Amino acid sequence: MPRLFNLARRMDSILSGFPKLRAKIDSVCVEYHQIQENCNYDIDANGERWLLQTLAGKNRLKTAFDVGANHGDWTAEVLQASPAASIHCFEISPPTFQKLSAQLSARKGNVVLNPFGLSDSSGEIQIKYCPEGDGGTTMFDTVLNLRTETISARVACGEDYCADHGIKTIDFLKMDVEGAEHLVLHGFGKMLDPAKIPVVQFEYGMVNIITKFLLKDFHALFESHGYKVGKLFPKSVRFREYRFSDEDFLGPNYVAVSPQIAGLLEKKNGG
Numbered sequence: 001m002p003r004l005f006n007l008a009r010r011m012d013s014i015l016s017g018f019p020k021l022r023a024k025i026d027s028v029c030v031e032y033h034q035i036q037e038n039c040n041y042d043i044d045a046n047g048e049r050w051l052l053q054t055l056a057g058k059n060r061l062k063t064a065f066d067v068g069a070n071h072g073d074w075t076a077e078v079l080q081a082s083p084a085a086s087i088h089c090f091e092i093s094p095p096t097f098q099k100l101s102a103q104l105s106a107r108k109g110n111v112v113l114n115p116f117g118l119s120d121s122s123g124e125i126q127i128k129y130c131p132e133g134d135g136g137t138t139m140f141d142t143v144l145n146l147r148t149e150t151i152s153a154r155v156a157c158g159e160d161y162c163a164d165h166g167i168k169t170i171d172f173l174k175m176d177v178e179g180a181e182h183l184v185l186h187g188f189g190k191m192l193d194p195a196k197i198p199v200v201q202f203e204y205g206m207v208n209i210i211t212k213f214l215l216k217d218f219h220a221l222f223e224s225h226g227y228k229v230g231k232l233f234p235k236s237v238r239f240r241e242y243r244f245s246d247e248d249f250l251g252p253n254y255v256a257v258s259p260q261i262a263g264l265l266e267k268k269n270g271g
Contacts, residue, residue, distance in 0.1 A: 034250060039250045039252065041252055043073065046252070046253065047236075047237075049077055050235050051201070051237075052081040053081045054264060055082075058264060060171050060172075060198070060199070061078065061082040061085055062086065063170050064078050064085055064088070064170070064172040065088050065158070065172070066078070067118050067173065067175045068092070070134065070176070071099050072100050074174060074176070075104060079110060079111075083110075086110060087112070088114065088165075088167075089104070089114060090114045091116075092116060092117030092137070092153045092154070092177075093137045094151070096129075096134040097115045100113065101113055112165075116153070117155045117156075117177065117180070117184075118156060118184045119139075119180060119184060122155060122160065123155065125139065125152070125154075126153070127139050127150070128140075128150055129151045130144065131149060132147055135176075136178065137178065138179055140180070142178075157187035158187045158188040158189075159189035159190065168196065169195075170196070172199045172200075173201070175201065175202045177203075179208065181202045182211070185200075185221065193225060194227055194259070198257060198258040198260070199256075199257050200227070200255065201232070201254070202218065204218065204249070204252070205252055208249065214247055215246055216242055216247065219241075227257060228257055229242075230257075230266075231254050232253040232255055236266065237257075237262070237265040239266055
């Protein structure tokens with residue numbers, strides 16, 4: 001590393017007289033770093049499909065919760081990987097829920113559609129809906145440059161929902177809730193246990209600057225319950241102890257899994 005750092009310093013000194021070229025190289029390096037860190041929201045390429053197929057191949061994808069289901073794309077991927085899976089979808093935004101219902105209307109034998117979100121309490125709340133990009137709808141300030149409308153929505157606790165529906169285990173809990181992941185997790189109470197929910201996928205990114213629930217906090221929460229935490233890559237998960245340098249807000253997808261599941265997913269080539 002010292003050699004690379006010194007080489008970079010010498011290169012920067014040489015380029016000091018060429019500011020446009022210097023800026024271009026810097027931009028390319030930033031983009032390359034983001035590629036290396038899998039800053040990728042494409043389910044076909046970022047590891048999400050690989051993760052579902054891997055779990056389905058081990059008969060570990062029978063029951064899933066899609067929290068922040070949006071238009072149902074992730075649920076469709078689950079059904080492709082495991083056609084007999086039972087999936088409970090939660091969508092907090094009423095306008096988005098209408099789109100979700102239309103998308104999955106033919107799959108109601110497998111899918112339970114819930115027109116509310118999950119949180120750490122039950123009731124009615126105000127959310128910021130993004131009509132121009134409803135994937136950015138959030139309980140918090142949006143980090144996207146999108147127009148928002150404040151609308152009413154409903155939330156419930158995951159633990160209460162499971163009790164009401166007789167659900168004792170969830171093979172895969174996926175959350176894409178624009179910063180409310182920690183609230184969803186707290187709402188599961190004693191259900192948050194690797195023996196009951198062996199796989200949790202969550203997003204981490206710029207919105208965590210607003211919520212002040214950092215990657216460090218995710219590690220602390222999950223590890224206190226016996227999970228291993230790692231970042232999702234195209235064909236593996238990189239598990240390692242938290243480092244302050246990991247707090248880069250690049251995201252997008254991390255998983256917390258039981259130690260047994262970690263052995264199926266672990267990144268083998270270091271990094």
